[in-house]
Amino acid sequence: MLAIGIAAAVIGTFLALQINWFPAQGSTAAGKIDTLYDWLLVASVPMFVLVMSVAIYCVVRFRVRPGAPTGDGPPIHGNTRLEIIWVTIPFLIVTALAVYAAVVLAQIEEKKPNELQVRAIGQQFTWHFEYTQAGGRKFRSDQLVLPNKRPVHVKINSRDVIHSFWVPAFRLKEDAVPGQTDHVRFTPNRLGSYEVVCAELCGAGHSTMRVAARVVSPQQYQRFVQSKLRPAGAAGGAAAGGGAKAGGGATAAQGKTIFTGEGGCGACHTLSAAGTTGTVGPNLTKVHIAREGAGFIKQSIEDPNAKIAPGFPKGVMPQDFKTKLGPQKIDALVKYLLQAGK
């Protein structure tokens, strides 16, 4: 039994270590966490195989066979030495794992010099990101774009309910809690396009709350920064960072960026002109939202429960866009929808 058990434990551990279930390793933390997982397997698989082997052995060896004489087993009430062993060994294993885990935790959360400062802001049902340049200048983006191999410090906020900032490739996750700022630190080290996923249930559009996270070369990152800092910038720049308060009046182009970005409308609503495919709320292309008129569109954004499309439940759409976006951005959205929703 012992030989078979040990052989099974070795083979099981070996197989478990061979298969890598994790997504790509996109940050320096990923390697550390994946190695920690391997050690967890080395401690766990033999323990499970041990329990299985003893259970199977007992059933095969001691089961009652038809016709054989039955009766009671020997009256063994305990064995102090054995009991001390199986208190001590698990205790030592979990102690070792806890120390190792605490060390890894300290390493992955360590502050580094020259950290890129990014604020991730969650809201139902999208993310946006606020970058602070060295000179204190700020700009906003609907994608998380990061230079390769530069440490990042992400401050996490929420505008409404609890969300959770998670990039599976980076292995790191932290909740976005309204009213407080949480922190994640990491160093991306693999070029590529990943996803920022919301991991905390945040309402009907939760499963659609994900945006791109791109790790790019430092040169590409500079170009990204330049495009964002350009005055009266093209895509996305104008509506962000309070830059629009100079107030030339809202445009439909701004409305589009709000629809797909800051407003998060596309997470729940399909609108072919904007390329969104959400299915939580009514399909705005299909219902020809523009035909309903500006007044209806404005009311539907500011007070969504006032009129409910048949077949959709009340109270699902967030009711705080009026305060979250402000009149100017809502105007831009209405203008855009009057164009795009024909």
Added chain:
Amino acid sequence: MATAAATVQHPHGTVHQPRSRWTAPGWYRVLIALPLGFFLAFAIITLARLALGYHPTISWTGIVTLAMVTMPLAFIVGIGCFDYWFYWASGRPTRPEDHSGHGATTWRDYFRVNTDHKVIGIQYIVTTFFFFAAGGLMAMLMRAELAQPGTQFVNANTFNGLFSVHASLMIFLFIIPVFAGIANFVVPLMIGAPDMAFPRLNALSFWMLPTAGVLMLASFLAPGGSFATGWTAYAPLSTDTPLGQTFFSMAVQFAGASSVATGLNFLVTIITMRAPGMTFWRMPLLVWANFTTSLLVVIATPFIAGSQFFLLLDRALHTNFFDVNVGGDPIMYQHVFWFYSHPAVYIMMLPGFGIISEVISTHARKPVFGYRMMAFSLLAIVFLGFTVWAHHMFVSGMSHWLRVPMMITTMLIAVPTGIKIFSWLATLYRGVIHLRTPMLFALGFITMFTLGGISGVMLAVIPYDIHVSDTYFVVAHIHYVLFGGSVFTIYAGIYHWFPKMTGRMYDETLGKIHFWISFITFNTTFGPMHLIGIDGMPRRVADYAEHYAGWNVFISISAFIFGASFFIFLYNMISSWRHGPPAPGNPWNAHTIEWQVSSPPPIFNFDEVPTVVGGPYEYGVPGARHAVFKEREAAPAGVAQTAAAE
């Protein structure tokens, strides 16, 4: 339901005055009470709004919210749980307890308020299995939706409602109360008591339960759909969602009150009503398990009641416990919630540990290995169980310093849990193992619970947890612990005590088929969830990336077979209860006291109080006894034989 009890006469006769069926306790009175309860809520809210000059005067949200208090109370009063106390409180002559409510002679008796712990136990078990089936049906719907990416059967809001109600029913209406049901039947018999300490409170505890379940199911009828914020109902999402959420908060209050009352009842029963000679160190481990569980219930449950009252007040009266704009604190909700809900997982596991100790020692014919360590490890789990709640919050944004201490305490729980696993294995070693259905489920439990325990230790490791928290890895872990763990012990217990409860034997072949199908498909359903979780699939989503489609369709197909295996169990239970061969008093040849009386037991359990003379598991010790009936054994041999064979 034709049982031997059918011929038993009420020993003291019945002295009821004839009453109209509309005023006597029962379902007719419920029909009157329910509309009255609704009208009361309507009147209070409308008059209050009128007096305060609120517009509009009629607020259906307010009325329905208050009706969730008044209608369940009206139901409980109507069915008759409070009659005795009302008579007493109003100074009218109470009917002296004539035990006429004891026993059940027809199936109708199970639908009345009954103070007999055996009837209440069966009421609990049947009711909770109804909600188990309802919750399982929701799981099937979810797996149908998840079989492919995209939206097929239900929209995202309904999906969120399905998993929220599924989890809430399984936790509050199945696992926690079904253990209370099994213990209700077995514990008084095991300690040699005629009933529970407070039989009327026991009945009240039971009748609060269906109201909680109906509230949860009724939430689907609310405008905006059922509560859809998970069984965790995290604020501030839950303070800002439609009316269905209030159904959850109120249902938890009723289920929680039921739990606390039952917990107190068990504590008093076990402490004060043990038979002569039954010291704490001679108690069967099932009794120990329910003693420790009741400690957890009584200490922890008020915390979830508190968390849901905060939520209710925020929703109904616009207090600001969780509104950050005016100083509220969403993290505080999670602390209070998990301060109950982590101990709750031990409330859902310790009674199962007790069942497994009984089943393994009986069917392996050996004393439980390390009996005292088994009891001490239960106490250690109770103590440690209160020190680990924040491991659910490693990524929640709580104080960071709290994480490492919580990781250490969480991992330490593996030690007493390991003691139990190893002791069960040592009990099997050199045993005479009868592979009957309860034993199969016990073996399935040991292996699956070990896996769930291991993934639990992995989740305690903070850096790894940061990656997998809120993913399918967690879904896999909790189903290994709560299904492979708790539900397998429930099946083991139901099969083990089925002959005692019904007086009939179940069908062994069907039982074994049930075990093997559910054991295999359980693993093919929940095993792959570990992998897609590590790969990055978040939980609680109606839609997912194409990348996970292969595993999900495999999981869904497994889940459908797994779900279908329940019908084998159901058929076995119903047909065996009606037509199964009559069960002898002690079919497993066990030593504990419940097996020393007839199956089903006499209406007052014991014609004679047993005397406990030794430990409960003295298998293999020549001539050893756990309990003796002095008078029965002093009688002429022929009479004693008949009594034992009954």
